[in-house]
Amino acid sequence: MKKSTKLLINLGLMAALILVILLESMFLPSTSMIFPVIRKGAIYALVAVSMNLTNGFTGLFSLGQAGFMLIGAYTYAIFTIPDADRASVYMYFNGGAIHANLPVIVALILAGLVAAGFAYLIGLPVLRLKSDYLAIATLGFAEIIRAIVQWNTLGPITNASNMLRKFATFESIVAGWRTSSPAFNEACKNAKWLPTFLTTLMPVLICGICIAVIVMLINSSYGRAFKAIRDDEIAAEAMGINLAKHKMLSFCTSSFLAGIGGALLVMYQATVKASVYSSAMTYEILLIVVLGGIGSITGSCIGAFLYVACSEWWLRGLDSGKFLGISAPGVFRNGFRLVVFSVIIMCVVLFWRKGIMGDRELDVEKLFGRKKKHGGGSGPDLPSGEVSDNG
Numbered sequence: 020m021k022k023s024t025k026l027l028i029n030l031g032l033m034a035a036l037i038l039v040i041l042l043e044s045m046f047l048p049s050t051s052m053i054f055p056v057i058r059k060g061a062i063y064a065l066v067a068v069s070m071n072l073t074n075g076f077t078g079l080f081s082l083g084q085a086g087f088m089l090i091g092a093y094t095y096a097i098f099t100i101p102d103a104d105r106a107s108v109y110m111y112f113n114g115g116a117i118h119a120n121l122p123v124i125v126a127l128i129l130a131g132l133v134a135a136g137f138a139y140l141i142g143l144p145v146l147r148l149k150s151d152y153l154a155i156a157t158l159g160f161a162e163i164i165r166a167i168v169q170w171n172t173l174g175p176i177t178n179a180s181n182m183l184r185k186f187a188t189f190e191s192i193v194a195g196w197r198t199s200s201p202a203f204n205e206a207c208k209n210a211k212w213l214p215t216f217l218t219t220l221m222p223v224l225i226c227g228i229c230i231a232v233i234v235m236l237i238n239s240s241y242g243r244a245f246k247a248i249r250d251d252e253i254a255a256e257a258m259g260i261n262l263a264k265h266k267m268l269s270f271c272t273s274s275f276l277a278g279i280g281g282a283l284l285v286m287y288q289a290t291v292k293a294s295v296y297s298s299a300m301t302y303e304i305l306l307i308v309v310l311g312g313i314g315s316i317t318g319s320c321i322g323a324f325l326y327v328a329c330s331e332w333w334l335r336g337l338d339s340g341k342f343l344g345i346s347a348p349g350v351f352r353n354g355f356r357l358v359v360f361s362v363i364i365m366c367v368v369l370f371w372r373k374g375i376m377g378d379r380e381l382d383v384e385k386l387f388g389r390k391k392k393h394g395g396g397s398g399p400d401l402p403s404g405e406v407s408d409n410g
Contacts, residue, residue, distance in 0.1 A: 044216035064323035065226040069276035075314035078249030086161030089296035091130035091278025116175035134278025189218040312374030
């Protein structure tokens with residue numbers, strides 16, 4: 020299949036997804052749980068794919084994703100708090116030390132760049148390690164950065180152990196558009212579903228663009244070098260691949276996208292506090308990668324949405340005493356959801372040992388009924404047993 024045809028199919032799939040979100044916004048109430056699931060699922064998909072870039076495609080067992088998300092989250096929040104609100108946010112630190120208010124897009128890119136900068140500094144000594152040692156080192160970095168952010172010494176910048184709030188979120192961005200544009204405000208009054216559609220579409224589009232960048236990177240010569248390093252470092256180096264350069268590129272790219280994912284997560288949550296970005300968050304992302312399939316971008320996306328839907332929506336009734344129309348307060352109690360969720364994960368691991376997708380991707384040609392032609396010739400296909408005149 021030609022690249023232009025694949026591009027058109029992918030654009031068609033993206034348009035279909037936008038249409039589904041539009042129809043859901045029009046016909047479902049804004050309080051429906053499907054909207055937060057889509058928003059958070061898209062963000063977790065981006066972070067899971069970024070982890071899969073290092074763990075699945077490059078063979079680097081990194082567990083520092085929560086730390087890079089924390090850096091991106093705080094960078095975005097600090098640089099998008101309006102000056103008028105800094106005194107109330109940094110009430111214990113005289114309004115804080117930074118008074119720059121950047122546009123949202125600039126702040127998102129800056130969040131990724133700061134996370135990538137930290138990854139470069141950490142990667143210089145850490146990427147010399149392998150396997151479990153690399154995992155322990157990156158996990159230790161994530162815990163150290165979380166502790167440093169909560170120091171009172173950095174209070175004028177990070178607000179220490181207090182929450183950051185009043186920065187730009189998906190809802191506040193749409194509210195700002197309504198305030199600045201009377202025509203848009205009138206459109207929202209006539210179409211009450213429009214704000215819900217836009218606040219759901221924004222994270223999906225941003226995460227979709229970032230994941231598309233990862234796909235292009237993996238399909239490039241750099242991606243082939245990553246896979247060669249994953250399969251056999253000695254053979255890759257013998258082929259002329261610079262191990263240090265490509266490992267650093269993979270590590271920094273993954274951290275850059277994790278920083279953007281952290282910024283998007285606080286735009287969804289509307290508050291940011293360092294204690295949330297613990298090692299448990301890294302394990303959640305790692306669980307999504309393993310469930311979807313190590314080395315599969317499609318699997319990471321599917322795993323992210325399934326994980327968020329199960330934990331945030333489908334199994335919630337197990338904590339409230341009623342599930343699937345069955346009322347059993349004595350059995351369904353707070354915490355039972357986690358037990359059932361753990362059993363589901365065990366079943367998936369037992370029956371799909373390589374994850375839902377393994378190391379495969381969604382095959383566009385099979386999806387649309389096109390079969391690959393075998394052989395390098397451009398002539399017509401011949402029945403078995405016949406030989407062409409040129410043969």
